Amino acid sequence: MTEARVIKNIKDVPAEDLYTSGHRTCAGCGAALGYRMLLKAAGPKTVVLGPTGCMYVANGHQFLSSPYAVPWYHTQLGAGGAAGVGTAAAFRVLMLKGKRKMEDDINVVVYGGDGGTSDMGFSGLSMAMSYDYKRFLYVMYDNESYANTGIQASSTTPWGASTTFTPFGKIKRIGNSRMKKNVALTIAAHPGVRYVATASLYPPLDFFNKARKALEANGPAFIHLLVPCPKGWFFDPKYTVELGKNAVETGLWVLWEYENGEFHLTHKPQPRKSVDGYLKMQKRFEHLTKDQVDEIQRRTDKEWEYWNEMDKQKKIILPWVAPA
Amino acid sequence: MSSARTTSRTVTKTLPKQRLWTGTRAIAEAVKLADVDVIAAYPIRPYTGVMNSLAKMLADGEFMAEIIVADSEHSQFEIAKHASAVGARTFVGSSGVGLAYAAEPIIVTALGQLPVVAIAGCRALDDPGNFGMEWNDVFMFRDHGWLMSWAKDPQEALDMTLVAYRVSEDHSVLLPHFVAVDGAAITHVSTLVEPPEGDKVDKFLPPYKPMFPLDPSFGPVTKAQHIAPSLIGPELRKVVDNSISKSRDVIRHAWTTYSKVSGRNYPDFIECVDMDDAEIALVTMGAYSKDVIHVARKLRKQGVKSGVVRLRYFRPFPSEELTNALKNIKAVGVIDFSYGYGSPDSASVLFNDLRSTLYASGSRPAMMDFMFVGGREPSVEHFEQAFKLLQKNANKGLSEKQIIWPTLKGETS
Numbered sequence: 153m154t155e156a157r158v159i160k161n162i163k164d165v166p167a168e169d170l171y172t173s174g175h176r177t178c179a180g181c182g183a184a185l186g187y188r189m190l191l192k193a194a195g196p197k198t199v200v201l202g203p204t205g206c207m208y209v210a211n212g213h214q215f216l217s218s219p220y221a222v223p224w225y226h227t228q229l230g231a232g233g234a235a236g237v238g239t240a241a242a243f244r245v246l247m248l249k250g251k252r253k254m255e256d257d258i259n260v261v262v263y264g265g266d267g268g269t270s271d272m273g274f275s276g277l278s279m280a281m282s283y284d285y286k287r288f289l290y291v292m293y294d295n296e297s298y299a300n301t302g303i304q305a306s307s308t309t310p311w312g313a314s315t316t317f318t319p320f321g322k323i324k325r326i327g328n329s330r331m332k333k334n335v336a337l338t339i340a341a342h343p344g345v346r347y348v349a350t351a352s353l354y355p356p357l358d359f360f361n362k363a364r365k366a367l368e369a370n371g372p373a374f375i376h377l378l379v380p381c382p383k384g385w386f387f388d389p390k391y392t393v394e395l396g397k398n399a400v401e402t403g404l405w406v407l408w409e410y411e412n413g414e415f416h417l418t419h420k421p422q423p424r425k426s427v428d429g430y431l432k433m434q435k436r437f438e439h440l441t442k443d444q445v446d447e448i449q450r451r452t453d454k455e456w457e458y459w460n461e462m463d464k465q466k467k468i469i470l471p472w473v474a475p476a
Numbered sequence: 477m478s479s480a481r482t483t484s485r486t487v488t489k490t491l492p493k494q495r496l497w498t499g500t501r502a503i504a505e506a507v508k509l510a511d512v513d514v515i516a517a518y519p520i521r522p523y524t525g526v527m528n529s530l531a532k533m534l535a536d537g538e539f540m541a542e543i544i545v546a547d548s549e550h551s552q553f554e555i556a557k558h559a560s561a562v563g564a565r566t567f568v569g570s571s572g573v574g575l576a577y578a579a580e581p582i583i584v585t586a587l588g589q590l591p592v593v594a595i596a597g598c599r600a601l602d603d604p605g606n607f608g609m610e611w612n613d614v615f616m617f618r619d620h621g622w623l624m625s626w627a628k629d630p631q632e633a634l635d636m637t638l639v640a641y642r643v644s645e646d647h648s649v650l651l652p653h654f655v656a657v658d659g660a661a662i663t664h665v666s667t668l669v670e671p672p673e674g675d676k677v678d679k680f681l682p683p684y685k686p687m688f689p690l691d692p693s694f695g696p697v698t699k700a701q702h703i704a705p706s707l708i709g710p711e712l713r714k715v716v717d718n719s720i721s722k723s724r725d726v727i728r729h730a731w732t733t734y735s736k737v738s739g740r741n742y743p744d745f746i747e748c749v750d751m752d753d754a755e756i757a758l759v760t761m762g763a764y765s766k767d768v769i770h771v772a773r774k775l776r777k778q779g780v781k782s783g784v785v786r787l788r789y790f791r792p793f794p795s796e797e798l799t800n801a802l803k804n805i806k807a808v809g810v811i812d813f814s815y816g817y818g819s820p821d822s823a824s825v826l827f828n829d830l831r832s833t834l835y836a837s838g839s840r841p842a843m844m845d846f847m848f849v850g851g852r853e854p855s856v857e858h859f860e861q862a863f864k865l866l867q868k869n870a871n872k873g874l875s876e877k878q879i880i881w882p883t884l885k886g887e888t889s
Contacts, residue, residue: 197692201558212701216708223690225561225588226700227554228580234551238514238558239690241542245513246564249540251683258692276554279547 156368158361165360166192174217177210180389182379182396183293184210185353187263190291191222193363198222198259201236203273204229205265206300206381207293230272232264232290233280240285259287259367266294266308270335281342281372289366289373292335295381303384307333310404312444313436315384320439327439336376340410340468346371349409352378353396355419358407362418369411378405386435398430403452406459410468417463427452447476497669499662500525502630503595503655505669506637508539509677512567514559515543516552520574521607522659523597527569549574553581553594560590561699563689565641568592571659572599572606575613585652586621586716588700591644591684592652593637598762598813599659600851608851609659611762611814614790615825621716623653623723624791626761631669633657635738636788638677642730645684649723651716656790658813661763676737720792727789745794747786748801750776754783756866757802758846759830760811761787764854768811771859782863793829799837806870807842808834809862815849823847823879842869845879852883 159165170191177184183206191198200222202208208226211219218224227235240260246252262280269277269292277290297315298304304317305328314320314327340348347369351359359377366373380395382388387395399405403424408417427449431437440448451473458471497505503526507515515534517527527543534543542559546552549570556568570578575596585592596614600606614624623643627633633655640653657663688697703709728744735741749769751757758768765786772782785801787794802808812824820828827845834840846862848854861882 199562199690199692209702212698212703216701216703218696218698218701220698221696223692223694223696224698224701225558225690226702227558228550228584230550231554231581234546234554235558237544237551238516238555238560239562241514241544241555242559242562242564243691245540245542246562249511249513251513252563252691253693255693275547276551279551283544 156365158364159357162356165357166195168192170196170198170221172219172221175211175219177206178383178389180382180392181206181210182353182381182392183207183265183295185392186291186293186359186377186379189360190261190263190363193360194259194261194367196222197255197257198261199239200224201227201232201239201260201262203227203232203235203262203264203268205268206295207263207265209300229268231276232262232269232273233276233278236260236262236288236290237280237283237285240288244285257287259289260285262290264290264292265299266292266296267298267306270307270333277339278342281339281345281374284344284371286370287367289363289375291363291375291377293377293379295379295384296332297381297384299381299384305330308335312440312448314439315436325439326444327436336374337468337470339374344371345374347373347409347411349418350376350378350405350407352400352405352407353380353393354400358418362409365409365411384436387433391433395430395433398425398433401425402427402430403456404430408459414466415462415468416466417459420463424456450476494668494670496666497630498525498664498666499627499630499633499657500597500664501529502634502669503637503657504529504533505671506634507567508533509671509674510565510638510641510681511539511683512541513564514556514566515541516546516555516566516568517543518546518549518552518570518574520549520571521597522599522663523569523571523595525663526595549578550581553578553585553592556592556594557581557585557588557590560592561588561686561690563684563686563691565684566592567594569595569597571597572613573602575616576601579616582617582622583620584700587712589650589715589719590652591641591650593640593644594652594654595637596654596656597659597663598656606851607659608853609661609813610849610851611656611812611825614654614656615814617654618791618825621651621720622791623651623720623789624656625653625789626656626787627662628763628765628786630662630665630667632742633662634669634671635734635740635742638672638681639730639734641681642734643723643726646726647687649719649726650687651719651723656762658763672738680734680737724792743788745787745789746797746801747788749784749786751783751785751801753781754805755781756807756863756870757783757785757805758809758811758859758862758866759785759787759798759826761790761826762813764811767856768859771856771863775860775863780863780867790826793833795833798830798833802834802841803837803839805839805841807844807866809844809846809866811846811848811859811862813848815847821845821879842873843878844869847879847881848883849881850883854883858882
């Protein structure tokens with residue numbers, strides 16, 4: 153196994169775009185930025201499966217246009233894992249049977265949202281991660297809600313966030329009362345998975361290099377990509393990357409990877425900024441009281457004891473924070 | 477006899493190689509003969525046996541395919557759909573509530589114009605966890621662009637599976653295909669089956685060639701992107717409608733060609749028994765049609781002018797063939813294993829489709845619906861009774877009661 157084709161300089165990112173114009177995503181859409189970076193990393197010999205979600209609804213629609221310069225096929229909301237497996241299975245068997253020319257560098261990539269992945273598609277994702285297809289990567293772009301249907305809570309919506317299904321109200325004084333599901337940790341529990349990582353739009357090459365490593369990991373891979381969403385998080389679109397950076401620098405979003413049984417933090421914010429600044433940039437958190445913000449800080453700090461310990465031991469330990 | 481014994485010449489006749497196979501095993505043999513590439517499995521009775529057989533064949537190296545053990549029927553049908561989009565020949569299947577769980581991918585497979593072939597082992601829908609046989613599981617998808625054929629026995633199930641690939645993969649059709657087999661009565665009953673020879677099947681079924689494969693070597697195809705309904709909504713529906721219309725000729729031609737492969741001659745859309753001079757007829761599909769035919773022939777000996785029509789295809793619905801077959805019939809009954817709560821007369825699905833077909837024809841026979849619902853098995857006595865009621869109708873005009881549940885306890889009919 154050769155080393156993955158990671159890059160160290162932003163100038164080495166391929167100039168060619170495979171996710172191009174022809175879509176109508178919101179200004180400042182984090183998921184669209186992720187798409188663009190993902191396909192730059194994967195290259196032209198890639199088939200992309202798009203479960204229903206923002207990146208389905210917003211990437212077509214007008215004038216029958218398509219932003220994809222690689223083969224792309226929609227799949228149903230909960231079907232990203234199954235679609236990836238079906239596609240990868242077809243390539244492998246058609247090559248083995250001599251029905252298609254043999255090539256070992258065809259990527260199968262699923263780019264699915266948090267709702268379709270962590271909720272409805274969880275079963276199919278788990279199945280997909282239990283097979284052994286090479287160059288098979290599932291990226292969950294996480295904008296922390298069902299954003300295209302109008303910002304409804306998913307199981308990756310953070311505690312406290314106001315969404316249309318978990319609104320702040322006169323008697324319910326907290327928005328979402330569930331904790332954000334750590335999807336990547338659940339995927340790491342699949343023995344056949346070869347690469348698991350969390351990623352962000354910041355640092356700039358973080359996601360690009362993780363996607364490269366994932367595709368070249370010799371087996372199924374999963375990346376949980378946090379993508380700020382101006383529409384659902386309620387912030388000025390010019391701050392998308394800034395928020396991605398803040399999520400990392402406050403330690404609310406932890407960047408790590410798990411490969412060959414070893415865990416590593418890939419970015420250690422030192423010192424971690426207080427969560428307050430990140431939360432204040434987003435209107436979905438505007439109702440939080442000081443006590444509630446303190447509670448988020450307490451949990452974050454406690455969790456980081458685990459993250460640091462994991463990094464030290466190179467092993468996954470499930471973070472546990474007792475409820476207040 | 478005696479001369480044969482004394483002759484010195486020996487007459488050698490090669491008997492066709494027959495096997496004793498259940499319906500599910502026979503279909504698995506068809507999948508092997510078709511050299512299917514990707515199979516997606518998930519267990520539910522009574523169809524499961526086909527996947528058991530295929531898994532063992534693959535484990536023994538009898539042919540090469542990817543078999544995916546899926547996490548649900550939803551994933552199963554998605555796997556088949558996406559493997560087909562790349563260009564693989566695919567096989568999938570389910571029964572009862574499994575088909576309900578897979579409804580979403582089943583529907584979009586037809587819209588994706590993908591020639592997936594699925595076996596449906598017909599089973600009653602829940603509740604209760606009914607192991608009985610009903611057709612409502614497959615009928616859920618009767619309006620969604622899937623071709624649907626109903627086999628009468630394991631032999632026909634094997635033949636229909638091979639023909640299904642041929643028809644579905646025809647570039648003027650490109651629609652998925654359900655091969656429906658009645659649960660238990662076909663899936664679990666062994667009869668003699670004669671598989672066609674492999675090299676003849678290879679010629680009948682060359683590898684699937686998709687028109688627009690989802691493959692980087694072909695080019696950047698974008699498939700099923702989100703679109704405004706005002707742009708191509710009706711046109712997308714029309715594409716499927718045109719394809720299913722075109723399938724009629726493709727089906728006819730495929731069975732003619734297949735008769736040369738198998739040496740068996742099937743009628744294409746409907747099988748007619750004693751219909752030339754029949755006055756009353758029962759219309760049905762599937763495994764029990766053999767019993768219905770048995771009863772009709774018995775009544776013939778008693779002077780009753782009885783006939784039977786068996787549908788081999790439910791979609792596309794053989795309207796023209798049925799209209800012709802029933803044009804001189806005074807009373808027609810439907811032996812049906814489905815229900816349509818609240819539909820016209822709360823009758824069965826097949827009954828209402830047939831009645832709709834006959835509305836446009838010149839002849840308007842009296843019609844009766846015999847609904848064998850809830851999974852309780854029918855007997856030949858029920859079919860005899862059905863013919864007798866039809867005879868009464870034919871002689872005296874329509875009786876008051878047209879919709880009958882023959883196996884329902886507590887109701888006299």
